[in-house]
Amino acid sequence: MGTGTGIGRVRGLGSAKHGSQHWWRQRLTAGSNLLLLVWLIVSLLRLPLYDYRALMLWLSSPFTSVALILATISVFYHLRLGLQVVIEDYQHDFSRVVAIVALNFYAIGGAALAIFAILKIAFTGAAA
């Protein structure tokens, strides 16, 4: 094993055993998105969406808030994997690194914000 060039350092080590991870998780979250978002759309269509109290009551149920948290994780993980592929196709070199970092900040920050909002409503909201 060489120590000089990049190829020399990795030659003979075998694969990192993560070759199919991105592909598989994209499909796994596609499946969970399908289940959770169909539930979300049907639930929302049954609610008066302009009514604050109705929404708070809906979100105060553990079944709703947990499903919505799972939907948030599934969607933001899926969009992080998907946009990563888009960025890798169209951006190169430095702008690619910047875009991937921005994507990670958006996915993790956005999901954290949404989950915190759901939990805040679930724990404090439904004083009917």
Place this chain on the structure above:
Amino acid sequence: MARNPARPLSPHLTIWRWGPHMLVSILHRATGTALALGGGILFIWWLTALAGGEASYARFIDLMTSDATGRLNLIPGLVLFGLTWSFFQHMSTGIRHLLLDTGAGYELKINKMGAVATLVVSTTLTVLVWGAILMRGH
């Protein structure tokens, strides 16, 4: 990494005749990007407005709807309509991709039919959802 930007690229978009499979392929990517950014930001905005209390949610609704009619304003309405169609289009092309992953549906005729079917399904579901929303008043 050493990359020579002067190397020629394949003119893949300009030399092929367009077909439904190409259209839904790029639509999957375009709708996915629209949903990830537009849908994601709207979702976070909606939830944080709700978590902020009654007055904060009222401001959100006030921004989205018209005072005179109580219905959605034009721009939020168009954005929501577009996101609904994007969602159903991305969902149907996504399901199509899951089926293609099993190795099925690569025969030219079936592949083309599947591509057209995603457009029919997404448009039908969008019309149904917005029909239901408009029928009940808001």
